[in-house]
Amino acid sequence: MLSRAGFACLVLPLVVAPLAAQAGSPAGPVPVSRLEARRAALLDRIGTGVAIVRSADEKDIESDYPQDSDFRQDNDFFYLTGLETAGSWLVLVAHDSLPDQVILYIPARDSLQEAWTGPTLGPGPDATSLTGIADTRPSRSAKKEIRDLLSTPGTIFYYPRYGGQKDSTLLRELGVNDSLGRAIQKRNLRALTGNLRLIKDDDEIARMRRAIDITAEAEREAMKSARPGMWEYELEALIEYTFRRHGAERVGFPTIVGTGINSTTLHYDKGRRQSQAGDLVVMDIGAEYGYYTADVTRTIPISGHFTPRQRALYDLVLGTQQAAIDSVRPGITIGQLNGIARNYMKQHSGDLCGGESCDRYFIHGLSHWLGMDVHDVGDYSKKLAPGMVLTVEPGIYIPAEKTGIRIEDDVLVTGTGYDLLSKGAPRTALEIEALMRQ
Ligand code: GLY
Ligand code: MN
Numbered sequence: 001m002l003s004r005a006g007f008a009c010l011v012l013p014l015v016v017a018p019l020a021a022q023a024g025s026p027a028g029p030v031p032v033s034r035l036e037a038r039r040a041a042l043l044d045r046i047g048t049g050v051a052i053v054r055s056a057d058e059k060d061i062e063s064d065y066p067q068d069s070d071f072r073q074d075n076d077f078f079y080l081t082g083l084e085t086a087g088s089w090l091v092l093v094a095h096d097s098l099p100d101q102v103i104l105y106i107p108a109r110d111s112l113q114e115a116w117t118g119p120t121l122g123p124g125p126d127a128t129s130l131t132g133i134a135d136t137r138p139s140r141s142a143k144k145e146i147r148d149l150l151s152t153p154g155t156i157f158y159y160p161r162y163g164g165q166k167d168s169t170l171l172r173e174l175g176v177n178d179s180l181g182r183a184i185q186k187r188n189l190r191a192l193t194g195n196l197r198l199i200k201d202d203d204e205i206a207r208m209r210r211a212i213d214i215t216a217e218a219e220r221e222a223m224k225s226a227r228p229g230m231w232e233y234e235l236e237a238l239i240e241y242t243f244r245r246h247g248a249e250r251v252g253f254p255t256i257v258g259t260g261i262n263s264t265t266l267h268y269d270k271g272r273r274q275s276q277a278g279d280l281v282v283m284d285i286g287a288e289y290g291y292y293t294a295d296v297t298r299t300i301p302i303s304g305h306f307t308p309r310q311r312a313l314y315d316l317v318l319g320t321q322q323a324a325i326d327s328v329r330p331g332i333t334i335g336q337l338n339g340i341a342r343n344y345m346k347q348h349s350g351d352l353c354g355g356e357s358c359d360r361y362f363i364h365g366l367s368h369w370l371g372m373d374v375h376d377v378g379d380y381s382k383k384l385a386p387g388m389v390l391t392v393e394p395g396i397y398i399p400a401e402k403t404g405i406r407i408e409d410d411v412l413v414t415g416t417g418y419d420l421l422s423k424g425a426p427r428t429a430l431e432i433e434a435l436m437r438q
């Protein structure tokens with residue numbers, strides 16, 4: 001992160017093998033067999049062509065104002081290499097008849113830089129043993145060599161999202177001339193990696209289970225500590241402390257703790273209000289562990305018990321959620337689950353919402369994919385299949401009553417139904433009130 005000249009003579013650090021693959025993280029490195037299987041699946045989908053995946057870059061302490069001390073890798077790059085190296089490129093070349101090629105470009109070691117930020121991984125045997133990629137090269141040759149790979153017009157050139165920019169930016173950075181740039185057929189790599197990442201392998205599911213268990217523990221800790229008069233930031237601090245003390249590297253998204261009126265703002269993350277007796281508190285939180293995030297929401301009464309009206313609305317949201325969860329199985333779509341949830345809410349609203357259906361206050365979608373991104377990549381029209389993980393999160397938000405209620409759980413699709421990964425967080429009104437009494 002910090003680069004300073006002039007101190008090279010002070011440090012010549014030793015290399016430790018797992019340096020760039022989650023060094024020291026309780027999540028540990030991704031098994032090479034999984035990385036190889038993911039790259040093979042991607043090469044298979046490419047058919048013929050060149051895929052280019054860029055790593056993330058280091059943040060600069062002077063201009064980026066990083067909030068965390070740690071570097072965070074690009075998700076596709078981590079998924080395919082397991083590495084936490086900045087300034088890197090992964091190139092996959094899929095041929096019709098020739099064997100496929102995988103090339104990893106990572107920065108050569110630099111003792112000057114290492115004096116500031118510690119030992120790094122360079123190209124060579126350590127990088128190969130961590131990734132299973134035999135062909136590792138220094139990043140400084142990447143642009144020229146990739147340009148050479150793309151020199152044949154007609155080569156299909158896939159690209160991932162690239163800083164939100166158009167592909168031409170990448171072509172320009174690589175120094176590809178305009179006429180060749182026009183001749184190259186371009187496809188979005190993200191569509192391929194997105195649908196690969198939709199089905200989680202066993203290493204991914206293990207990481208998600210841990211992220212979700214830690215998050216459920218943080219919900220329980222918050223329930224036990226919540227008292228009227230607490231500031232939102234106090235609950236936020238307790239939640240994030242619980243994440244970190246269990247080995248989660250960071251939050252998967254900004255922590256949402258909304259009391260009173262703030263419970264009705266879907267993505268309220270300022271955390272600056274002092275709670276008052278009788279408030280509801282929406283806690284929508286997710287620990288990130290080994291690059292995978294949880295996303296669990298619980299709504300609690302700050303005073304330890306729901307009022308009769310809060311309880312009736314809460315039970316309506318809970319029943320809606322249960323109807324959708326009970327329907328999770330291979331073959332159904334998120335769109336169909338959404339319909340099931342809304343129908344349930346319509347049919348069970350009674351006179352809770354002034355004679356109208358309460359689903360007019362259910363102002364967001366029911367579900368999203370969950371994984372390395374909190375709103376994970378992948379086609380939302382796909383039928384559920386074993387290995388997919390989705391959230392189920394109905395809500396009711398009535399600002400005029402300062403009442404927001406959301407209940408969100410993380411669900412793994414299995415061969416016959418589902419596994420409720422977030423069951424460790426109390427969910428019924430009675431369970432929540434019982435824990436808050438402790
Ligand atoms: N947890 C935030 C969201 O799902 O949008
Ligand atoms: Mn969510």
